[in-house]
Amino acid sequence: MLSRMDIDVESIRAEVDKLIIYGRVLNLLARCFTQDLDTLVSSLRELGEALRLAGLESYSDEIGNLLGIIEKDTSIIEEYTRLFEFGDISLYESDYIFDVTSPSKLYLKADVSGFYKAFGLKHSGDLPDHISAELEFLSFLFIKEAFALMEGDEDKVGLVRDARVKFWREHLGSWYGKLVEKVREKTDNEYYLRFFNLLAGILDSVFKDMS
Numbered sequence: 001m002l003s004r005m006d007i008d009v010e011s012i013r014a015e016v017d018k019l020i021i022y023g024r025v026l027n028l029l030a031r032c033f034t035q036d037l038d039t040l041v042s043s044l045r046e047l048g049e050a051l052r053l054a055g056l057e058s059y060s061d062e063i064g065n066l067l068g069i070i071e072k073d074t075s076i077i078e079e080y081t082r083l084f085e086f087g088d089i090s091l092y093e094s095d096y097i098f099d100v101t102s103p104s105k106l107y108l109k110a111d112v113s114g115f116y117k118a119f120g121l122k123h124s125g126d127l128p129d130h131i132s133a134e135l136e137f138l139s140f141l142f143i144k145e146a147f148a149l150m151e152g153d154e155d156k157v158g159l160v161r162d163a164r165v166k167f168w169r170e171h172l173g174s175w176y177g178k179l180v181e182k183v184r185e186k187t188d189n190e191y192y193l194r195f196f197n198l199l200a201g202i203l204d205s206v207f208k209d210m211s
Contacts, residue, residue, distance in 0.1 A: 016146045021054045022206050023142030029199060030135035033084075033091065037077050041070060056205055062198050069191045079189055089182050093129035096175040096182075115167050119144070131179065134172045138164060168207055176203055 028050055031043040048063035070076055083089050090096070093112070094105040112128040116137060123133050141164040148156035176199070183196045 012149060016149050018054075019142045019146035019149070021050060023139045023146070024050045025054055025056075025202065025206065026135045026139035026142065029202065030132040030139065032195070033130075033132040035077050035080055035085075037070075037074075040076070041067065044070075051202070054206075056202065059198060059202055059205070062194065066191060066195060066198070069194070073191065076191055079187075079192065083183075083187055083189070083192065087186065089179075089186050091131045091179070092127060093131070093134065093171060093175050096178040112171060115163065115171075118163070129171070131172070131176070134167075138167065138172065141167070172203075173207060176200065 025047065028043050028047040032040060032047070034040050034043070044063050044067055048060045051057070051060035051063070084091055094108045097108060098104045109127060109129050112134070113123065116123055116128065119140070121137065121140065127133075141160055145157055145160040145164065148160055180196045180200045183192055187193065
C-alpha cells in the first residue's frame with residue numbers, strides 16, 4: 001500500500017511530466033512556422049510523438065495526414081511565403097488586436113517584450129508578437145514551472161504559473177482564434193487549413209482550464 005508521501009511524490013512526478021511534455025508540444029508547434037522544408041518535416045514527426053506522450057492521440061493521428069500532404073505537394077514552402085510573407089495573413093498578434101495605424105500596437109509589442117525580459121529572455125530574428133515567439137515563450141514557462149516543482153520551490157512555481165496564465169489570457173489566447181479564422185477565409189490550401197485546425201485544437205486542449 002502506498003503511503004501519503006508516496007502518493008504525493010507520484011502526483012508531483014505526473015505533474016512535472018505533463019508540464020515538460022506540454023512545453024515540448026508548444027516548442028515543436030513554434031518550429032512548424034518555417035520556410036525550411038526539412039525543419040518542418042522533422043518538427044511534425046517529433047510533434048506527433050510528443051502529442052502521443054501528452055495523451056492527445058486524436059491530434060497525433062492528424063500529423064500523418066499533414067506529412068502525407070507534404071509528400072504529394074512540394075510547394076508547401078512557397079505557399080507559406082505567399083500566404084504569410086507576401087499575403088494578407090499576418091502571424092503577429094498586434095495585427096489582430098489593433099488597427100494597422102494604431103500607435104497602441106507599439107505598446108502591445110512592448111508588453112510582450114516585458115514578459116520576456118522579466119524571465120531574462122530577449123526575442124531575436126523576428127518581432128516579439130510573432131506566433132512562434134509567443135509559443136516558444138509559453139513553452140519556456142511550462143518547462144520552468146516543471147523545474148521549480150521538482151525543486152519544491154512553491155513561490156517560484158506560483159510566480160511562473162501566474163505568468164503563464166496571464167500571458168496566455170492577455171496575449172496568445174486572445175488572438176490565435178482570429179488567426180485561424182483568417183486562414184479559413186483566405187486560403188483553400190489543404191495543408192494550411194488542416195495545420196491551423198490542428199493548432200487550434202492543441203491549444204484548446206493544453207489551455208482548456210485557463211480561458
